[in-house]
Amino acid sequence: MYLRKNRLLALVVVTIGLLALGTVIGPAGAQEWSLAEAAAPYRGLEIKAFFLERPGYVAAEQMIDQFEAETGITVTWDTTPYENSLEKQTLDFTGGTAQFDVTLVDVVWIGNFAANGWIVPLETFYNDPALADPNLNLGGFFPILLESFGTWDGVVYGLPFDNYSGLLYYNRCMLEEAGFDAPPDTWQDLYETYGPALTQDGKYAFALQSKRGETQSADSFMRVIWPFGGSLLNDDFTSNLSSAESLAGLQFRQDLMAYMPPDIVSFDHDETVQALAQGQVAMITEWSAFYATLSNPETSTITDCLGITVEPAGPAGRKPALGGFSLAVNATTSPEKQAAAWLFIQWITSEAVAEEYAQRGGVSGRTSVYSDPEMLAQFPHYAALAESWEQYGNAVFRPRFPEWPAISDVIAQYGTEMMLGSISVEDAVAQINERMAEILTDYTNGTLPMLQ
Amino acid sequence: MASNTSSSQPRSGRLRHVNWSAVAMIAPSVITLLLVGLYPLLFAVSLSLQRFMLNRPQGNGTFRGLTNFLSVVNDDLFWGSLGRTLTMMVIVLIVQVVLGIGIAQLINTSRWHFLNWLVKTLLVVPIAMTPAVVGLLGVLLFNREFGFINYLLGQQVNWLGDPTMAMAAVIITDIWQWTPFAALVMLSSLTTVPPEVVEAAQLDTKRAWLVFRHVQLPYLWPGITAFLIIRTADVLKLFDMPFTLTRGGPGVSTELISLYVQRMGFRIFDMGVASAQAILLLVLCIILARSYIRFFYRAPEEA
Numbered sequence: 001m002y003l004r005k006n007r008l009l010a011l012v013v014v015t016i017g018l019l020a021l022g023t024v025i026g027p028a029g030a031q032e033w034s035l036a037e038a039a040a041p042y043r044g045l046e047i048k049a050f051f052l053e054r055p056g057y058v059a060a061e062q063m064i065d066q067f068e069a070e071t072g073i074t075v076t077w078d079t080t081p082y083e084n085s086l087e088k089q090t091l092d093f094t095g096g097t098a099q100f101d102v103t104l105v106d107v108v109w110i111g112n113f114a115a116n117g118w119i120v121p122l123e124t125f126y127n128d129p130a131l132a133d134p135n136l137n138l139g140g141f142f143p144i145l146l147e148s149f150g151t152w153d154g155v156v157y158g159l160p161f162d163n164y165s166g167l168l169y170y171n172r173c174m175l176e177e178a179g180f181d182a183p184p185d186t187w188q189d190l191y192e193t194y195g196p197a198l199t200q201d202g203k204y205a206f207a208l209q210s211k212r213g214e215t216q217s218a219d220s221f222m223r224v225i226w227p228f229g230g231s232l233l234n235d236d237f238t239s240n241l242s243s244a245e246s247l248a249g250l251q252f253r254q255d256l257m258a259y260m261p262p263d264i265v266s267f268d269h270d271e272t273v274q275a276l277a278q279g280q281v282a283m284i285t286e287w288s289a290f291y292a293t294l295s296n297p298e299t300s301t302i303t304d305c306l307g308i309t310v311e312p313a314g315p316a317g318r319k320p321a322l323g324g325f326s327l328a329v330n331a332t333t334s335p336e337k338q339a340a341a342w343l344f345i346q347w348i349t350s351e352a353v354a355e356e357y358a359q360r361g362g363v364s365g366r367t368s369v370y371s372d373p374e375m376l377a378q379f380p381h382y383a384a385l386a387e388s389w390e391q392y393g394n395a396v397f398r399p400r401f402p403e404w405p406a407i408s409d410v411i412a413q414y415g416t417e418m419m420l421g422s423i424s425v426e427d428a429v430a431q432i433n434e435r436m437a438e439i440l441t442d443y444t445n446g447t448l449p450m451l452q
Numbered sequence: 453m454a455s456n457t458s459s460s461q462p463r464s465g466r467l468r469h470v471n472w473s474a475v476a477m478i479a480p481s482v483i484t485l486l487l488v489g490l491y492p493l494l495f496a497v498s499l500s501l502q503r504f505m506l507n508r509p510q511g512n513g514t515f516r517g518l519t520n521f522l523s524v525v526n527d528d529l530f531w532g533s534l535g536r537t538l539t540m541m542v543i544v545l546i547v548q549v550v551l552g553i554g555i556a557q558l559i560n561t562s563r564w565h566f567l568n569w570l571v572k573t574l575l576v577v578p579i580a581m582t583p584a585v586v587g588l589l590g591v592l593l594f595n596r597e598f599g600f601i602n603y604l605l606g607q608q609v610n611w612l613g614d615p616t617m618a619m620a621a622v623i624i625t626d627i628w629q630w631t632p633f634a635a636l637v638m639l640s641s642l643t644t645v646p647p648e649v650v651e652a653a654q655l656d657t658k659r660a661w662l663v664f665r666h667v668q669l670p671y672l673w674p675g676i677t678a679f680l681i682i683r684t685a686d687v688l689k690l691f692d693m694p695f696t697l698t699r700g701g702p703g704v705s706t707e708l709i710s711l712y713v714q715r716m717g718f719r720i721f722d723m724g725v726a727s728a729q730a731i732l733l734l735v736l737c738i739i740l741a742r743s744y745i746r747f748f749y750r751a752p753e754e755a
Binding site for chain 2: 083086087090091094112116211212213216261262263264265266271275278280402403405406408409412413414416417419420422442
């Protein structure tokens with residue numbers, strides 16, 4: 001009986017010991033997390049991603065083989081022009097067709113997609129030890145990018161994938177010929193000093209892409225409001241466009257048109273980049289993604305003269321344009337595909353592949369890439385890019401609520417008419433205010449929370 | 453009771469005379485047509501009477517009566533874009549019919565058979581091109597600095613940055629793409645004119661215009677009517693080419709009605725109002741088509 005008691009006691013002690021050992025081993029096991037093991041339950045699945053025709057997506061496409069080999073998950077993609085991408089994804093969500101498992105979220109769509117429950121909060125995945133890479137490190141993204149492209153109402157929905165800041169690209173040779181040894185530091189310099197000196201013989205000092213559409217509203221209209229101290233909305237969601245600062249910015253754009261090509265309202269990104277690349281204009285403010293085009297001798301004649309810096313400062317400081325896309329998980333697709341989509345998003349935006357993604361033409365949102373001296377030496381625009389995101393980032397450069405596309409359309413119409421001079425700046429702003437107030441009625445009457 | 457019996461007998465008699473094998477053969481086409489044509493139409497009518505916002509789904513399906521139609525009728529932008537579309541339609545239809553008849557006459561009277569074959573083949577090329585690609589080509593061709601059209605003109609015309617010239621660019625592009633279609637339709641109509649009638653008329657007069665006016669034109673009216681109906685519907689829904697060429701700008705100078713409907717549906721996401729606009733356009737299209745048949749269509753014998 002005594003022996004039996006001793007055996008029982010020994011069994012209990014051994015069991016407790018094993019359990020204790022298990023708890024010690026547990027975390028160590030988690031640290032041995034591998035993508036292949038995490039993906040094992042989803043091996044053989046096929047997921048589809050929503051991509052654009054831009055360098056960052058081509059870079060990702062070239063890397064997908066690695067992910068497929070490691071996980072056994074097949075990743076296909078659909079390439080869509082930007083102008084159709086909101087429409088296409090919205091129809092996919094509302095129709096419940098789940099054509100895309102990995103969705104693409106522009107900075108101005110995050111509120112729309114998240115508020116409607118079309119994308120999955122990522123805590124679902126990164127709080128699941130089986131799916132979360134211990135090296136995920138959300139803090140490794142530039143905070144402004146994770147906040148603006150990936151977060152809505154304090155919840156993370158997407159990881160920054162294709163990241164842009166507005167930069168000033170300039171033709172150093174043209175500037176030097178005109179007697180300038182540096183680009184303009186302020187918008188006022190650009191207008192008063194550089195504009196007259198560089199606009200001659202059919203060449204122009206500056207081009208501001210202003211074609212009707214998101215190009216007019218985001219790249220042109222909003223770009224001149226912020227540096228002059230203006231903004232689109234007040235805190236109570238009434239328009240701030242009639243403020244002296246906003247009007248000053250818009251009037252500045254009108255004045256600056258004297259030093260832009262006369263058909264500037266028909267300039268989209270391609271025309272603007274080509275105008276600089278072919279030596280037609282001396283300076284442009286464009287997205288960082290166009291560095292690949294401007295630095296490639298096959299698509300640019302000014303590669304030896306290309307200079308890059310942060311956007312000029314206005315009276316209210318330096319307020320460069322902010323844009324970009326995060327990748328998110330479609331809420332209408334199956335749970336298995338959601339998990340597989342998460343694993344892909346986590347991998348393609350990870351620090352582990354960030355440098356390869358950048359080498360292939362992508363613009364990573366990981367800070368580690370921009371602190372690597374080799375990368376900084378290889379990509380001359382990285383210093384200006386990191387400076388823009390770290391010091392001058394503006395998360396609400398454009399409002400991110402679902403009504404932005406409607407407002408953007410109104411701005412696109414009156415913005416181009418204003419530039420053509422068919423309506424005065426004040427009258428155009430009055431028209432925009434009136435229409436914007438109608439669009440935002442549900443916010444101003446308290447029906448919807450004021451999130452942007 | 454008796455009356456029921458007597459009324460059911462003729463019906464069953466009629467049913468016995470139905471050619472069921474013919475019905476079985478036609479039924480798939482009719483059912484497909486109903487599914488493809490009628491269902492979307494009824495769905496659009498249904499949407500036009502509801503609140504249906506794609507980006508704010510809460511409250512969708514609420515019956516709004518004719519509110520969506522009233523907001524369309526009171527929308528200046530809708531009438532502006534419709535006015536631009538109708539203006540463009542009148543210009544392109546007149547130019548295309550006139551040029552089409554001219555080209556068809558040249559081909560019809562030419563004795564160079566190989567050249568005729570070559571021209572007829574080349575005429576198909578613009579028609580076969582995807583409208584979005586035509587718009588993108590237009591962006592290159594009408595470029596102020598590097599465009600081929602300005603190179604030919606020898607001056608830097610601001611085609612796409614000026615409201616009037618941008619509309620002209622859209623019209624020119626449409627004429628370039630669809631005049632060949634007019635020419636092929638007119639050519640097929642001209643081939644129905646009996647040669648002996650033309651020869652007899654030519655003995656009576658040396659004036660080609662009189663021969664055309666009194667002998668050939670009557671044979672062209674059915675073709676012209678068909679062309680007008682097809683192209684009217686086409687211009688009313690013209691979207692891809694102006695979207696890629698100008699995106700409706702600058703301002704609203706090239707915003708045709710289809711671009712505005714698309715803007716309402718897929719930028720503002722108000723499918724209720726967009727459907728109401730589409731229904732009104734459909735009504736307009738039917739009225740125009742019936743008017744063409746009423747005023748232009750003549751069977752050759754009637755003329």
